[in-house]
Amino acid sequence: MLRAAVPLDHLRIPGEFWSRERVRDVLRVRDIGVLFRLLSRHTGASQTRIGAAVGLEQGYVSRIIAGRKVTSIDVLERIADGCGMPDEARMMLGLAPRQRSCHRDMAVGPNGRESDVPVNQSWREDIRAAMQLWEGDVNRRDMLRQAVFSSAGYTLPALRWFTAPTSQPVAQNGRRTVGQPDIDTIQEMATTYRRLDNQYGGGHNRDTVARYLHHEVTPLVTEGRYDPTTGRRLLAAVVELAQLAGWQAYDMAEHGLAQRYLTHALDLARATEDVGLGAEILAAMSHQATYLGHTATGVDLARAARQTAHRAGLTVLAAEALVMEAHAHAAARDERACATALHHAERALDRADRSSDPQWLGYFDEAYLFAKFGHCFHALGQNQRAERFAARSLRMDERYVRGKAFNLVLLASIHAQQGEPERASAIGTEALTLTSQLRSARAVRYLRDLQTQLTTHRRLPAVRHFVTRVDVVLGHRR
Numbered sequence: 001m002l003r004a005a006v007p008l009d010h011l012r013i014p015g016e017f018w019s020r021e022r023v024r025d026v027l028r029v030r031d032i033g034v035l036f037r038l039l040s041r042h043t044g045a046s047q048t049r050i051g052a053a054v055g056l057e058q059g060y061v062s063r064i065i066a067g068r069k070v071t072s073i074d075v076l077e078r079i080a081d082g083c084g085m086p087d088e089a090r091m092m093l094g095l096a097p098r099q100r101s102c103h104r105d106m107a108v109g110p111n112g113r114e115s116d117v118p119v120n121q122s123w124r125e126d127i128r129a130a131m132q133l134w135e136g137d138v139n140r141r142d143m144l145r146q147a148v149f150s151s152a153g154y155t156l157p158a159l160r161w162f163t164a165p166t167s168q169p170v171a172q173n174g175r176r177t178v179g180q181p182d183i184d185t186i187q188e189m190a191t192t193y194r195r196l197d198n199q200y201g202g203g204h205n206r207d208t209v210a211r212y213l214h215h216e217v218t219p220l221v222t223e224g225r226y227d228p229t230t231g232r233r234l235l236a237a238v239v240e241l242a243q244l245a246g247w248q249a250y251d252m253a254e255h256g257l258a259q260r261y262l263t264h265a266l267d268l269a270r271a272t273e274d275v276g277l278g279a280e281i282l283a284a285m286s287h288q289a290t291y292l293g294h295t296a297t298g299v300d301l302a303r304a305a306r307q308t309a310h311r312a313g314l315t316v317l318a319a320e321a322l323v324m325e326a327h328a329h330a331a332a333r334d335e336r337a338c339a340t341a342l343h344h345a346e347r348a349l350d351r352a353d354r355s356s357d358p359q360w361l362g363y364f365d366e367a368y369l370f371a372k373f374g375h376c377f378h379a380l381g382q383n384q385r386a387e388r389f390a391a392r393s394l395r396m397d398e399r400y401v402r403g404k405a406f407n408l409v410l411l412a413s414i415h416a417q418q419g420e421p422e423r424a425s426a427i428g429t430e431a432l433t434l435t436s437q438l439r440s441a442r443a444v445r446y447l448r449d450l451q452t453q454l455t456t457h458r459r460l461p462a463v464r465h466f467v468t469r470v471d472v473v474l475g476h477r478r
Contacts, residue, residue: 017042018089021132025140027092028147028256032070032079036061039083054082088156094148123170123235123271127221130242130264134214137245137257138207147256151294154285157263158304161270161278170231170271178224178234186217186237191359194244198363198400202251203439209245217241236272239265240360243281250288251402253441258288276358279308279317286324290331291442298328316357319348320364323372330376338376345369363403367396371407378414387414402443405434409446413453421457424450425466432466436473444474 017023017038026034036050045053051061055078064070070079080090189212196205217238226234246261262285269278282305290298302325309317322345329338349369374390377383390411396404408431416424428450435443451470457463 013039013043013083015086018086021136024089024092025136025147027089030070030076030093030148032076033065033067035079036065054079091150091152091156092148094150122168123268126264126267126271127235127238130268131214131218131222133260133264134210134218137210138214147254147260149255149259149288149292151289151292151297153259153263154289154297154301157266158282158285158301161266161282161304161308164270166270166273169228170226170235171228172224172226172231174223174225176220176224178220178226178230180230180233182220182224183230183233183237186220186234186241187359190237190240190244193241194360195399197244197248197251198402201402201438201440201443202248203441206245206248206252209241209248213238213241213245232272232274235268236274236277239268239272239274239277239281242268243277243284243360247284250284250291251440251442253445255288255292259285262288275308275312276314276317277360279305279312279314279321280358280360282308283317283321283324286321286328290324290328293331295328295332298331299325302328314352314357315348316352316354316361316364319345319352319369320361322348323369326376327372327379330379333380335380338380342373342376345372363400365397367393367407368403371403371410374407374410374414378410378417383414383418387411387418390414401434402438402440405431405438405440405443406446408434409443409450413446413450416450416453421454422460422462424454425460425462428454428466429469432470432473447474 020038023035023038026032026038036047039045039050040047047061047065048058050056051058054061056064056075070076076093076095080093080095085093193205193209193212221234221238224234242261242265246258246265249255249258249261262281266278266281266285269281282301286298286301286305289295289301302321305324306318306321309315309321322341326338326341326345329335329341346369349366370389371393374386374393377386377389390407393407394404394411396407398404408427412424412427412431415421415427428447431443431450432447435447447470451467454463455467458467
C-alpha cells in the first residue's frame with residue numbers, strides 16, 4: 001500500500017487550489033477520494049502520479065477514489081506532506097500545522113517570504129467568508145455537518161484577535177439605507193432565537209437561524225448604505241446571531257460547523273471593535289474545546305477571553321472566563337489551578353456591576369456559576385462539594401429548560417457516584433422529562449452517560465425503570 005514518497009513539484013498544485021471552497025469542504029470532512037479527483041482535474045495528474053507524490057500505490061489511490069475512507073493519521077500525514085498542503089489546509093484535515101506561518105492567514109513581506117504577522121484581512125473579506133458559510137449551511141448542509149473539529153483550528157483566529165491591526169471602517173454606499181430599525185430587528189430576532197434555544201435546545205431553530213442569516217442579513221450587509229457608526233452596530237448585531245448559530249451547532253454535536261461559525265464570528269467582532277462580544281465568543285470556544293476533551297486549548301481560550309474581558313472593563317465576563325478556565329483545569333485533573341480559577345471567579349462575580357450587562361450575557365448568573373462549580377468538583381472526584389453546588393444550581397430561572405436538564409443530570413450523576421443509584425434514577429427521570437422537550441445532542445449525551453453509569457444497578461426496580469425509560473424516550477442505542 002505504502003511506497004517511498006517522491007517530490008511533488010511535477011504536479012504543480014497552484015496555491016489558490018487550497019483556497020477553493022470545494023477543496024476546503026472536502027478537507028473538513030476528510031473525503032480524500034474527492035480531493036484526489038479534484039487534484040487530477042486541476043493538475044492533469046494520473047492516479048499513478050498522485051500515488052507517487054503521496055507515497056501510495058496506484059491501486060490504493062484507485063480504491064480511495066472509488067470511496068474507501070482514509071482514517072489513518074499516518075496516511076493522512078503522507079498525503080498532506082506529499083501534496084505540500086499549507087498549514088491552514090492541514091488543520092482543516094485535522095492535522096497539526098508544520099510551521100508557525102500559515103497559508104493565506106499570513107502576510108507576505110517585502111522579500112517575498114511569508115512573515116509571522118497575521119494578514120490584516122478587511123471586514124469585507126471577513127463578511128464574505130462568513131456569508132459563504134451561511135450559504136453553504138443552507139444549501140450544502142450534509143457536507144458541512146460532517147466537518148471535523150480541530151483544536152488547532154482555534155489557534156489562528158485567537159492570534160488574529162490579539163495581533164491584527166484594527167480593520168478599516170465598516171461603511172458602504174449601497175442602494176438601500178440601513179438604519180437603527182434594521183439593527184433593532186436583527187437584535188430582536190437574536191433575542192428570540194436565543195430564548196428558544198434555551199427553552200427547546202439548539203436543534204429547534206438552528207436551521208432557521210442559518211436561513212435568516214443567508215436570506216435576510218446577507219442582502220442588508222452587502223446592498224446597504226451605512227456610515228461607520230451604523231456599520232459597526234449592524235455588524236455587531238450580525239456577530240451576535242452568528243455566535244448563536246455556532247452555539248446551536250455545538251449543542252447539536254455539529255462540532256466542525258460550530259467551530260467555523262465561532263471563528264467567523266470572532267473575526268467579525270474584531271471589525272466591530274466590540275471587545276466584550278469578542279470575549280464572549282472566546283469563552284464559547286473554550287467551552288466547546290473542553291467539552292471535546294481538548295483541555296489545554298480550553299485553558300488557553302479561557303485565558304484569552306479573560307484578558308479580553310479586562311480590556312472591555314466587564315468584570316462579569318472575566319468571571320465567566322475564569323469558570324471556563326476552571327472547568328478545563330478540572331477536566332485535566334489539575335486541582336490546584338482549578339481551585340485558584342474558581343476562587344477568582346467567585347470574587348469577580350461578587351464585585352461585578354450587572355446594571356450594564358449586554359443582553360446576551362443574561363444567562364450568566366449565580367445558578368450558572370454554581371453549576372460550573374459542581375461540574376468542576378465532580379470532575380475532580382470531590383462529590384460532597386459537587387453535590388452542594390449542583391443542588392444550589394437548581395434554584396434557577398425556569399426559562400432555561402436545557403440548563404436545568406443539564407444540572408439535574410449533574411446532580412444525578414453525583415448521587416450515582418456516591419452509591420445512591422435509586423436517588424440518581426429519580427433525579428434522572430426529572431431530567432429525562434425535560435430532555436424529551438428538547439432537541440439537544442448534549443442533553444441526550446449526558447443522559448446516556450448517566451444511563452451507562454447506572455446500568456450495573458439494574459437489579460433495583462427504580463434503576464431498571466429509569467434505564468428502560470431512557471431507551472423508550474430517546475430510542476435504543478445504535
